[in-house]
Amino acid sequence: xxxxxxxxxxxxxxxxxxxxxxxxxxxxxxxxxxxxxxxxxxxxxxxxxxxxxxxxxxxxxxxxxxxxxxxxxxxxxxxxxxxxxxxxxxxxxxxxxxxxxxxxxxxxxxxxxxxxxxxxxxxxxxxxxxxxxxxxxxxxxxxxxxxxxxxxxxxxxxxxxxxxxxxxxxxxxxxxxxxxxxxxxxxxxxxxxxxxxxxxxxxxxxxxxxxxxxxxxxxxxxxxxxxxxxxxxxxxxxxxxxxxxxxxxxxxxxxxxxxxxxxxxxxxxxxxxxxxxxxxxxxxxxxxxxxxxxx
Amino acid sequence: xxxxxxxxxxxxxxxxxxxxxxxxxxxxxxxxxxxxxxxxxxxxxxxxxxxxxxxxxxxxxxxxxxxxxxxxxxxxxxxxxxxxxxxxxxxxxxxxxxxxxxxxxxxxxxxxxxxxxxxxxxxxxxxxxxxxxxxxxxxxxxxxxxxxxxxxxxxxxxxxxxxxxxxxxxxxxxxxxxxxxxxxxxxxxxxxxxxxxxxxxxxxxxxxxxxxxxxxxxxxxxxxxxxxxxxxxxxxxxxxxxxxxxxxxxxxxxxxxxxxxxxxxxxxxxxxxxx
Numbered sequence: 001x002x003x004x005x006x007x008x009x010x011x012x013x014x015x016x017x018x019x020x021x022x023x024x025x026x027x028x029x030x031x032x033x034x035x036x037x038x039x040x041x042x043x044x045x046x047x048x049x050x051x052x053x054x055x056x057x058x059x060x061x062x063x064x065x066x067x068x069x070x071x072x073x074x075x076x077x078x079x080x081x082x083x084x085x086x087x088x089x090x091x092x093x094x095x096x097x098x099x100x101x102x103x104x105x106x107x108x109x110x111x112x113x114x115x116x117x118x119x120x121x122x123x124x125x126x127x128x129x130x131x132x133x134x135x136x137x138x139x140x141x142x143x144x145x146x147x148x149x150x151x152x153x154x155x156x157x158x159x160x161x162x163x164x165x166x167x168x169x170x171x172x173x174x175x176x177x178x179x180x181x182x183x184x185x186x187x188x189x190x191x192x193x194x195x196x197x198x199x200x201x202x203x204x205x206x207x208x209x210x211x212x213x214x215x216x217x218x219x220x221x222x223x224x225x226x227x228x229x230x231x232x233x234x235x236x237x238x239x240x241x242x243x244x245x246x247x248x249x250x251x252x253x254x255x256x257x258x259x260x261x262x263x264x265x266x267x268x269x270x271x272x273x274x275x276x277x278x279x280x281x282x283x284x285x286x287x288x289x290x291x292x293x294x295x
Numbered sequence: 296x297x298x299x300x301x302x303x304x305x306x307x308x309x310x311x312x313x314x315x316x317x318x319x320x321x322x323x324x325x326x327x328x329x330x331x332x333x334x335x336x337x338x339x340x341x342x343x344x345x346x347x348x349x350x351x352x353x354x355x356x357x358x359x360x361x362x363x364x365x366x367x368x369x370x371x372x373x374x375x376x377x378x379x380x381x382x383x384x385x386x387x388x389x390x391x392x393x394x395x396x397x398x399x400x401x402x403x404x405x406x407x408x409x410x411x412x413x414x415x416x417x418x419x420x421x422x423x424x425x426x427x428x429x430x431x432x433x434x435x436x437x438x439x440x441x442x443x444x445x446x447x448x449x450x451x452x453x454x455x456x457x458x459x460x461x462x463x464x465x466x467x468x469x470x471x472x473x474x475x476x477x478x479x480x481x482x483x484x485x486x487x488x489x490x491x492x493x494x495x496x497x498x499x500x501x502x503x504x505x506x507x508x509x510x511x512x513x514x515x516x517x518x519x520x521x522x523x524x525x526x527x528x529x530x531x532x533x534x535x536x537x538x539x540x541x542x543x544x545x546x547x548x549x550x551x552x553x554x555x556x557x558x559x560x561x562x563x564x565x566x567x568x569x570x
Contacts, residue, residue: 013474031439120520127327
């Protein structure tokens with residue numbers, strides 16, 4: 001009898017728990033799961049110029065394979081991704097080491113260091129647009145006062161990708177640094193003491209001990225940044241809209257413009273599903289890497 | 296011994312120098328933005344750029360005179376507060392249930408929105424919202440931004456709920472408390488600071504979000520971020536007003552972030568790192 005009662009309370013508890021998560025689940029299904037299924041369906045449709053919709057089979061996907069802009073967008077996405085990620089990881093680890101050895105870090109300093117990535121990326125784009133202006137910007141003035149040639153920055157098809165990578169790295173390097181700093185602070189101090197007793201140099205200690213122990217944290221930071229970098233949108237759209245020409249037309253920008261400037265919803269859906277597959281693939285790959293470097 | 300002390304001092308000095316360099320690189324662009332917003336219009340575009348000038352509020356006056364800046368700001372506030380409230384309303388009970396039952400799929404499901412490109416959802420939303428005539432409505436904007444706030448609330452609160460000793464709940468259960476009552480009366484007060492952090496982070500990310508409002512808003516409901524284009528268009532000659540707009544848009548998230556900076560990193564990485 002007390003068993004049935006216990007089972008009854010257990011059942012009731014399960015029911016109550018489901019009721020608690022139900023609003024979030026229903027909301028997510030309605031706003032994410034269902035729309036994604038709908039996008040998959042839209043990917044098989046074509047929309048004529050009058051907005052008439054008809055079934056197109058795999059036409060959007062075969063178009064994608066032979067679309068020069070798609071392959072160009074993929075190349076731009078990957079170039080921007082690799083360049084930004086390397087910059088942010090290298091400078092992020094450097095900044096974390098500097099912060100770690102500074103020991104006492106007043107709250108106000110921490111606040112200043114987090115300010116780049118807490119401001120809207122759109123604002124970052126606005127302010128760098130002014131700083132990097134080819135004729136009147138402060139950046140070129142600084143270059144020239146060091147005797148270096150001025151650059152067209154965002155207006156140059158050659159330099160636009162490195163420039164955008166630079167803006168994003170300005171914004172997110174402190175974020176990577178704070179994650180790595182968390183990893184550094186959780187390392188056992190005993191390993192350093194052992195290395196010091198053995199007379200290891202500072203560089204050797206870093207290379208042989210700190211870096212391998214830190215790798216899981218660095219990979220975590222890489223995963224978090226990759227997810228954002230592969231769907232890079234805000235800074236590009238506010239500064240160049242994919243230009244000059246199509247020099248910074250990432251897959252995400254291209255898909256957005258196909259969908260909302262040319263209103264080819266079907267083809268845009270196919271593009272976005274492909275990009276989503278790339279993002280999830282990258283996360284899975286990094287996750288395996290994290291498993292490999294775990295200790 | 297003396298040598299070692301010297302090397303030590305030298306290393307500390309080198310570290311301070313690097314810290315200052317990093318600080319300057321991080322702060323200089325923002326400082327330049329704020330300075331430019333207070334420059335008289337003829338000095339904003341002066342070349343070579345000037346550092347010394349008599350500050351003026353003319354750019355801010357210009358901004359409010361030539362653009363509906365305040366109504367954009369009000370739109371941003373409505374969408375941000377609405378989506379943050381919705382995120383808390385759905386996220387708090389869900390985080391509690393996930394923490395209690397260890398059934399994690401609802402939390403992981405909401406995370407999908409953090410990983411997929413926003414346009415993936417925006418395309419079907421646009422088609423659906425257009426069919427029911429909701430493009431340009433606050434409702435559509437709040438619902439879309441709640442997709443951003445919900446995972447933040449859930450993943451920031453999960454470790455807080457996990458940190459409460461189970462015995463407290465079990466004791467309450469023995470006393471005949473229902474699960475819902477345990478959540479509101481016992482668990483929630485214990486994670487109040489976590490709720491505050493999650494609310495602030497949700498607010499910041501909803502405020503900063505660009506893509507959805509770009510398509511789902513209209514002239515009357517446009518948020519500040521989505522209106523940034525208007526400022527750039529006018530700013531091609533009016534850098535001062537552009538920088539004034541940028542400064543004002545960045546102010547709320549920066550002030551709020553400064554308040555919670557200590558808990559920020561663990562919150563931002565959605566539980567992947569304990570900062």
